[in-house]
Structure formats: structure tokens, C-alpha cells
Amino acid sequence: MNVKYMYSLLAVIALFLIAWIGSAIGLKPLFGIVFPYVAVMVFIAGFAYRVMSWARSAVPFAIPTTCGQQKSLPWIKPNSVDNPTSTGGVVLRMILEVVFLRSLFRNTRMKLKESGNKLAYNLEIFLWVGALAFHWAFFTVLFRHLRLFTNPVPGCVELVEKIDSFFRFEVLYDAVKVALPGVYLSGIILLLAVTYLLLRRLFIPTVKYISQAADYFPLFLIFGIAFTGILMRYFLKVDMTSTKELTMGLVTFHPTIPKGVGSLFFIHLFLVCVLLAYFPFSKLMHLGGVFLSPTRNMRTDTRARRHVNPWNYPVPIHTYEEYEDEFRDKMIEAGLPVEKMPEPQPAEETDKKESHDG
Numbered sequence: 001m002n003v004k005y006m007y008s009l010l011a012v013i014a015l016f017l018i019a020w021i022g023s024a025i026g027l028k029p030l031f032g033i034v035f036p037y038v039a040v041m042v043f044i045a046g047f048a049y050r051v052m053s054w055a056r057s058a059v060p061f062a063i064p065t066t067c068g069q070q071k072s073l074p075w076i077k078p079n080s081v082d083n084p085t086s087t088g089g090v091v092l093r094m095i096l097e098v099v100f101l102r103s104l105f106r107n108t109r110m111k112l113k114e115s116g117n118k119l120a121y122n123l124e125i126f127l128w129v130g131a132l133a134f135h136w137a138f139f140t141v142l143f144r145h146l147r148l149f150t151n152p153v154p155g156c157v158e159l160v161e162k163i164d165s166f167f168r169f170e171v172l173y174d175a176v177k178v179a180l181p182g183v184y185l186s187g188i189i190l191l192l193a194v195t196y197l198l199l200r201r202l203f204i205p206t207v208k209y210i211s212q213a214a215d216y217f218p219l220f221l222i223f224g225i226a227f228t229g230i231l232m233r234y235f236l237k238v239d240m241t242s243t244k245e246l247t248m249g250l251v252t253f254h255p256t257i258p259k260g261v262g263s264l265f266f267i268h269l270f271l272v273c274v275l276l277a278y279f280p281f282s283k284l285m286h287l288g289g290v291f292l293s294p295t296r297n298m299r300t301d302t303r304a305r306r307h308v309n310p311w312n313y314p315v316p317i318h319t320y321e322e323y324e325d326e327f328r329d330k331m332i333e334a335g336l337p338v339e340k341m342p343e344p345q346p347a348e349e350t351d352k353k354e355s356h357d358g
């Protein structure tokens with residue numbers, strides 16, 4: 001039985017309690033000012049460090065992933081997206097990967113059919129849908145949070161809010177109009193998608209078998225963040241005026257802890273701080289890594305162009321031709337084979353030479 005998820009779950013529960021108790025016993029400045037600044041600094045420094053160390057790594061070979069026909073002879077149709085030979089093709093493939101998780105879409109699972117003697121490859125469509133929903137919802141929620149850190153709020157943030165809350169539970173909404181704020185779909189989808197990704201790791205035996213505590217931890221953490229956010233918005237309402245005063249204080253470097261900001265907000269914020277500080281040292285760094293992966297960012301033009309290792313430095317070399325030129329006489333004398341026999345000297349010159357020597 002894989003119980004590694006227990007460590008991660010307990011860690012997130014512990015973080016939740018730390019922030020709750022901490023903010024209740026008067027440590028609000030620690031949770032509302034110190035931790036957010038420290039977390040942002042660790043995130044920026046850690047992210048930059050990881051990206052720079054990848055950027056500095058040598059890429060001596062052309063190793064792009066090839067998922068289609070490479071360009072070769074004119075009558076063979078190349079696949080310019082899955083096997084791009086131009087920079088434009090690489091950019092297009094990268095966009096499709098980052099925005100639509102295309103390689104995950106192509107993921108298949110091998111299965112033996114009922115009869116037992118037929119092998120079939122099935123599309124793993126649910127993982128792709130879940131992952132896509134998770135990433136898009138996360139991005140949208142983050143983008144909407146810009147409202148808390150800007151004054152006036154940019155039009156594009158308001159537009160996204162409008163689109164995101166287009167779906168209103170009309171009947172329900174009419175009934176409790178005063179109490180219920182507009183429902184943001186992205187927040188709900190984020191919670192559902194992260195729950196699906198968690199359940200998958202908890203209940204599908206093959207996925208569970210390979211899952212580590214480091215796979216569960218970010219999922220539980222993000223679940224905690226989305227859960228506390230939803231609690232704050234729809235159930236245990238926070239005082240948005242004082243919350244915005246706090247967040248604006250943070251971005252303008254005049255931090256304050258206004259009255260009326262409840263513990264739930266500090267729990268939400270503390271979990272976000274942990275996520276930020278943990279990010280650069282975790283698997284979540286695939287956010288930066290995908291752009292630096294040579295398997296993704298190189299052109300597949302190995303049949304058209306010779307890939308010369310850019311890290312090659314000039315070294316003194318002695319070719320075989322030069323070696324043979326230097327030692328040919330001695331090699332012939334010793335009876336060793338040579339590639340080039342010495343030019344026979346014209347007979348006249350040889351005679352002259354001999355009589356002169358004599």
C-alpha cells in the first residue's frame with residue numbers, strides 16, 4: 001500500500017493549523033507581511049537560479065523529440081509540427097504544447113482486449129481534459145486576483161471576471177441575490193480538477209504505485225488554497241475592503257495589517273506563500289523547464305545541417321594524413337602499410353643524384 005500521500009496530507013493540515021493558530025494569537029504581521037515578502041523573494045531567486053542553471057547546461061547533441069516524418073527527400077511528406085525543421089515550426093509546436101498540452105493529448109494506454117490476444121492503444125483523454133482544466137482554471141484564477149493588487153483595476157481583469165462569472169445559477173441567484181456573489185466558474189473548476197488529479201493518484205493502482213509524497217504535496221496544497229478561497233468568497237465572507245488595503249500595502253511596500261481581516265484569509269495567504277517558496281525546488285518547475293528542454297526547443301534538421309557542438313573549443317589535432325606524411329619513410333622501412341606511397345623520383349634525377357653522391 002502506498003501511504004506516501006499521508007505525509008503530504010498531514011503536512012498541509014499542519015500548515016493550515018499553523019496559520020490558523022498563528023493569526024489567532026496575534027502573529028498576523030508575520031503571516032500577512034513577513035512570509036509573503038520572503039516567499040516572493042525565494043520564488044524569484046529560486047526560479048532564476050533553476051532557469052539559469054538549465055540555460056548554462058551544455059547541449060552537445062541535436063536531440064529534439066520527433067513524433068512525425070522528418071523532412072528529407074522532396075517526395076516524402078514531412079510533418080512540420082511534430083517534426084519541425086524551422087524556428088517557426090518549433091515556436092508553433094511549443095505554443096501547442098504550452099497552451100493545449102498537446103503531447104498529453106497524444107498519450108495512449110496499451111490494453112489487451114477482452115479476447116486476450118488483441119493489443120489496443122486507447123487515448124488517455126480524461127487525464128488530458130483534467131490537466132487542461134486544471135492549468136487553465138489556475139491561470140484564470142491567478143489573473144483575476146490581480147484585482148487585489150491593482151488600483152484602478154485594469155479593464156482586461158474586469159473583462160475576464162465578467163466572462164468567468166457569466167454562468168449564474170439564475171433561480172438560486174434570484175432567491176438569494178443579496179447573499180450570493182457572482183459565481184466564478186474558474187474557481188470551481190480548479191477545485192474539481194485538482195480533486196480529480198488527486199483521486200487519480202490515490203485510486204488508480206498503476207499511478208498510485210509510482211506516486212511519491214512530492215507528487216501529492218502540491219495537489220493537496222493547491223486543493224487547500226482553492227478550498228479556503230471558495231470558503232472566503234461564498235461561505236465565510238471576508239471583509240474585502242480591509243483585505244484590499246492589506247494587499248495594496250504589500251505591493252506598494254507600505255505594508256499594514258488592517259482590522260477586520262479574518263484568520264481564513266491568513267490561512268489562504270500562508271498556503272500560497274508555501275506554494276511560492278516550494279515552487280522552484282519542486283516538479284512544478286516544469287513551468288520554466290518546458291521552454292528550456294532541448295527535446296522541445298530544437299529544430300529537427302539533422303538531415304539537412306550538421307549539428308556542431310557549440311561547446312567545442314579548439315584543440316590541437318594531428319590527423320592521420322599528417323602523421324603518415326611525417327613517418328611514411330620509417331613506416332615503409334618497418335614494412336607497415338601506408339595509404340599513400342611516396343612519388344617515384346624521375347630516373348634522370350636519381351642517376352644525377354647518385355653520381356653526385358658517388
Ligand code: HEM
Nearest residue numbers: 141145184186187188225226229230232233243247269272
Ligand atoms: C496560487 C495562488 C492562488 C490561488 C490558486 C487562489 C485561489 C483562490 C480561489 C479559487 C478563490 C475563490 C474565488 C475565486 O474563484 O476567485 C480565491 C479567493 C480569494 N483569494 Fe485567492 N488564490 C491565490 C492567491 C491569493 C493571494 C496571493 C491572495 C492575497 C494576498 C488571495 C486572496 C484571496 C481573497 C481575498 C479571496 C476572496 C475573493 C472574493 O471574495 O471575491 N489569493 N482564491
